[in-house]
Amino acid sequence: MWQKNKPYLLLLPAISVIVLLFFGGLFDGLLKSFGYFPAIGETRFTLTAYTALLRSSEFWESLELTLRVAMLSSLLAAILGAGIAISLFMLNKSANSGGTQIWHRLFQLPLTIPHLVGGYIIVLLFMQSGFISRIFANLGMIDAITEFPVLVNDSFGWGIILTYAWKEAPFVSLLIYPVLSRIHRSWRDVARVFGASNWNFIREIVLPVILPAWTIATFIVFVFTFSAFEVPFLIGVTYPTVLPVYSYQLYTSGTLADRPEALAVNIVLAVLTVLLGLVVYYFSKRWNVLKGWD
Amino acid sequence: MKNYLVVTSGILALSLAACAQQDPTSNAEDADNLLVDDWQQVSELAAGQKVNIYMWGGSENINRYLDEWVAPRLKEDHNVELNRVPMSDSQDIINQLLDEKSAAKTAGSMDIIWINGENFKTAKDNDLLWQEFSGQLPNFNDYVDQNAPDIASDFGEPVEGLEAPWGKAQFVFVHDKNKSENPPKSMEELAQWVEANPGQFTYPALPDFTGSAFVRHVLYETTGGYEQYQKPAADIDDLATQLEPMWDYLNALEPYLWREGETYPESLVKQDQLFATGEIGMTMSYDPILAASEVLKGRFPESTRTFVLDAGTLANTHFLSIPFNSSAKAGAMVAINEMMSPEAQTAKLSPENWGNLTALDLDKLSAEQQQAMNDVELGAATLSLDELEEHQIPELSADYIEIIEKGWMENVAKE
Numbered sequence: 001m002w003q004k005n006k007p008y009l010l011l012l013p014a015i016s017v018i019v020l021l022f023f024g025g026l027f028d029g030l031l032k033s034f035g036y037f038p039a040i041g042e043t044r045f046t047l048t049a050y051t052a053l054l055r056s057s058e059f060w061e062s063l064e065l066t067l068r069v070a071m072l073s074s075l076l077a078a079i080l081g082a083g084i085a086i087s088l089f090m091l092n093k094s095a096n097s098g099g100t101q102i103w104h105r106l107f108q109l110p111l112t113i114p115h116l117v118g119g120y121i122i123v124l125l126f127m128q129s130g131f132i133s134r135i136f137a138n139l140g141m142i143d144a145i146t147e148f149p150v151l152v153n154d155s156f157g158w159g160i161i162l163t164y165a166w167k168e169a170p171f172v173s174l175l176i177y178p179v180l181s182r183i184h185r186s187w188r189d190v191a192r193v194f195g196a197s198n199w200n201f202i203r204e205i206v207l208p209v210i211l212p213a214w215t216i217a218t219f220i221v222f223v224f225t226f227s228a229f230e231v232p233f234l235i236g237v238t239y240p241t242v243l244p245v246y247s248y249q250l251y252t253s254g255t256l257a258d259r260p261e262a263l264a265v266n267i268v269l270a271v272l273t274v275l276l277g278l279v280v281y282y283f284s285k286r287w288n289v290l291k292g293w294d
Numbered sequence: 295m296k297n298y299l300v301v302t303s304g305i306l307a308l309s310l311a312a313c314a315q316q317d318p319t320s321n322a323e324d325a326d327n328l329l330v331d332d333w334q335q336v337s338e339l340a341a342g343q344k345v346n347i348y349m350w351g352g353s354e355n356i357n358r359y360l361d362e363w364v365a366p367r368l369k370e371d372h373n374v375e376l377n378r379v380p381m382s383d384s385q386d387i388i389n390q391l392l393d394e395k396s397a398a399k400t401a402g403s404m405d406i407i408w409i410n411g412e413n414f415k416t417a418k419d420n421d422l423l424w425q426e427f428s429g430q431l432p433n434f435n436d437y438v439d440q441n442a443p444d445i446a447s448d449f450g451e452p453v454e455g456l457e458a459p460w461g462k463a464q465f466v467f468v469h470d471k472n473k474s475e476n477p478p479k480s481m482e483e484l485a486q487w488v489e490a491n492p493g494q495f496t497y498p499a500l501p502d503f504t505g506s507a508f509v510r511h512v513l514y515e516t517t518g519g520y521e522q523y524q525k526p527a528a529d530i531d532d533l534a535t536q537l538e539p540m541w542d543y544l545n546a547l548e549p550y551l552w553r554e555g556e557t558y559p560e561s562l563v564k565q566d567q568l569f570a571t572g573e574i575g576m577t578m579s580y581d582p583i584l585a586a587s588e589v590l591k592g593r594f595p596e597s598t599r600t601f602v603l604d605a606g607t608l609a610n611t612h613f614l615s616i617p618f619n620s621s622a623k624a625g626a627m628v629a630i631n632e633m634m635s636p637e638a639q640t641a642k643l644s645p646e647n648w649g650n651l652t653a654l655d656l657d658k659l660s661a662e663q664q665q666a667m668n669d670v671e672l673g674a675a676t677l678s679l680d681e682l683e684e685h686q687i688p689e690l691s692a693d694y695i696e697i698i699e700k701g702w703m704e705n706v707a708k709e
Binding site: 130239249 | 389
């Protein structure tokens with residue numbers, strides 16, 4: 001009995017903390033989003049916050065921006081990440097030197113930088129009076145710093161998208177690389193014998209092999225960028241903002257009456273994230289990603 | 295293995311229990327005594343207490359003044375340990391207190407809070423503050439003009455002893471005299487200046503505190519003065535129509551702002567950064583001496599100067615308060631009293647420390663204390679205290695602010 005339940009019991013302390021703090025907070029948010037807020041004397045359950053939200057144009061514009069940013073960020077990160085992983089893999093297979101280790105570390109560097117810091121670095125580098133713009137102006141490549149293209153705080157969200165692409169690409173490559181490293185060296189030799197070029201080899205063998213892990217990684221990035229706050233807050237524009245920032249603005253706008261609406265935004269975010277998570281789970285089940293393929 | 299499990303579960307249970315444990319010093323009886331005891335007894339109770347001060351942490355100067363000037367002296371003179379907890383917005387302090395109140399947490403972690411008028415009203419309406427303590431503080435009784443309108447009420451809300459004045463602030467515009475020799479003297483002139491210098495002006499996106507204050511100046515000057523806004527918002531019929539000229543002014547300004555008004559800096563910190571790097575030619579501050587301390591630090595150019603409008607700029611008093619569930623009320627009282635002492639207020643005035651105007655009444659100070667205040671070098675960027683004094687106009691009542699901040703999103707940012 002003890003042997004059978006041991007792993008669960010050992011996990012108990014960690015799980016209780018998560019359940020208490022995480023689900024506690026989520027549940028509290030859910031109650032408040034239904035207008036149940038005893039601290040200000042509201043004890044009825046209503047759907048007012050949700051109907052107000054779905055009727056406001058801010059919410060829809062915000063949702064559109066959030067989806068656009070999350071999709072483009074995850075697509076770019078996926079392409080970049082796969083590029084990095086495959087390049088490293090080919091480098092490894094063709095050369096047996098210590099040099100590849102350095103490349104590995106270099107590409108993993110962005111993983112160690114927190115998002116907030118990353119976002120701020122991008123601001124300092126790319127704002128019109130930023131570091132790069134000044135270098136250009138001093139070199140005479142542009143006459144005035146105002147000629148430097150607007151890359152941060154732009155209304156399309158390119159600044160946010162590029163920041164995420166740069167931050168998440170190493171994460172994608174990190175998830176793909178273990179799968180790649182299982183490709184036997186002999187396969188490449190066999191492919192060569194049959195006259196396959198590098199490109200044929202990548203297309204016919206490497207891509208199909210990494211596809212499951214690649215899709216999952218992209219989904220994870222999508223879900224993350226969908227609900228992250230700090231980068232859009234620093235690099236976004238005042239209006240429209242992504243949903244997490246919109247929720248923050250509602251929450252901090254000073255009146256307690258807006259609380260339910262702010263939390264309703266969070267609940268909508270959480271529900272969408274869970275739905276996306278289920279989609280990922282369904283695919284991973286179907287493709288047996290988590291099983292070996294020997 | 296089994297032991298390990300028992301230990302971890304035990305630790306978890308204990309830590310959860312600790313969260314819920316009551317602090318013996320915070321029971322109601324003791325707390326009520328603090329309001330009638332003589333100061334000597336309060337000081338004795340405070341000795342050895344650790345006091346957490348929750349405050350906006352966005353200014354290096356303010357943080358340094360607290361950590362390096364106030365805290366060591368409190369430790370030395372009163373054996374009170376002051377621990378500063380930085381918050382990104384004073385609204386967060388109120389949010390946390392509200393949550394603690396709904397969770398019925400009687401031994402809170404906040405002992406002193408620094409809040410603005412808008413938050414004060416929320417806190418007062420929801421009973422988040424302790425009781426009327428300021429009358430107990432010797433420095434409040436000795437040096438403060440308690441009947442002055444800006445001490446007796448905070449953004450139109452009667453203070454009733456729930457908070458103690460810590461300093462005064464006045465809104466000033468900050469500019470670079472090499473870029474604009476004759477700064478504008480009214481909102482109308484400002485609009486002309488902005489049109490003549492496209493891309494050189496912006497203001498932080500509301501609900502930023504300073505951005506919101508800028509918009510209030512626009513309100514006063516485009517809708518006929520401040521007097522009418524001294525009564526609650528609910529008493530004005532047809533407020534929406536009355537605010538129209540303000541939105542029109544701001545929207546007319548928008549195409550000539552930084553980045554054509556497509557976006558606004560999300561905080562004053564970002565706006566100051568833009569000014570420091572020369573991307574914009576004007577910024578603003580609710581602190582008339584702050585520009586001088588930024589020059590001292592080398593962030594702002596030497597040619598930085600400040601100016602006020604002919605019709606005056608907003609001035610207010612900022613206060614310190616003690617939350618209902620503070621676990622070290624005696625220590626909090628001693629710390630607040632210390633921060634109101636003439637020495638601490640004089641140090642606070644210096645741009646090298648913070649550069650914040652005093653909340654004390656100069657006439658109540660001794661000759662030496664007045665001399666010490668007047669000797670503080672305020673820096674070339676700062677206007678004289680007389681000039682500031684002559685151009686002060688009062689804040690409006692807090693319920694307008696909410697209406698303006700919401701309306702700004704709707705009428706300006708969205709357009």
